[in-house]
Structures are given as C-alpha cells and as structure tokens.
Amino acid sequence: MKKALILIFFSLVSLACEHPAVYEGRADYMRYFKEQLEDPESLKIYEEKARKVSYDKAVFEVDYGAKNVFGAYVRKNIRFETGPGNSLVVNGEYYKF
Numbered sequence: 472m473k474k475a476l477i478l479i480f481f482s483l484v485s486l487a488c489e490h491p492a493v494y495e496g497r498a499d500y501m502r503y504f505k506e507q508l509e510d511p512e513s514l515k516i517y518e519e520k521a522r523k524v525s526y527d528k529a530v531f532e533v534d535y536g537a538k539n540v541f542g543a544y545v546r547k548n549i550r551f552e553t554g555p556g557n558s559l560v561v562n563g564e565y566y567k568f
Contacts, residue, residue, distance in 0.1 A: 509539060514536075532551075533550075534547075550562055
C-alpha cells in the first residue's frame, strides 16, 4: 500500500511538470494577446493544444474568445509557433515584440 501511494504521488508530480519550451511559449502567446486585443481582460481560452517540437520550440493551437472593438465577444482559433529568443509565428506570419 505504501509503495502504491509513493508511485501515485511521483506519477502526479511528473505529469504536472511542463517542458520549458511549452512554458515559455505560453508566456509569449499571452504577451501577444495582451498587446493585440482591444480588451485583454476579456480573454477566455476555451482550449489549448500544445506540443513540444524541439528543445526550444513549441506549437500551440488555441481556441479563444475576447471582446472586439464594439464590445461583442468573438471566438477564434489561432496557431502559434514559438522558438528561441522570443520568436513568435502567428498563423504563419512572423510577429516581432
């Protein structure tokens, strides 16, 4: 019983750990949203699919909603590719911070 509890604990801890490319990539695309949205506080992420491509590169597919300039909520899907040096590609176009 004791071994089983230890195994479960370490399994949960290892699942909670994210790769640095995913963690840093998420911070980059959140920065993009804060700079580009009319009302960044209205951002709601419905679904995020993240995968690590290499040690320092990750790809995200994000289903999100936010208020537009007229105050109406709009829901969109967007693809982010993040890489070293805070490089960000949004739907195939390079974005510079």
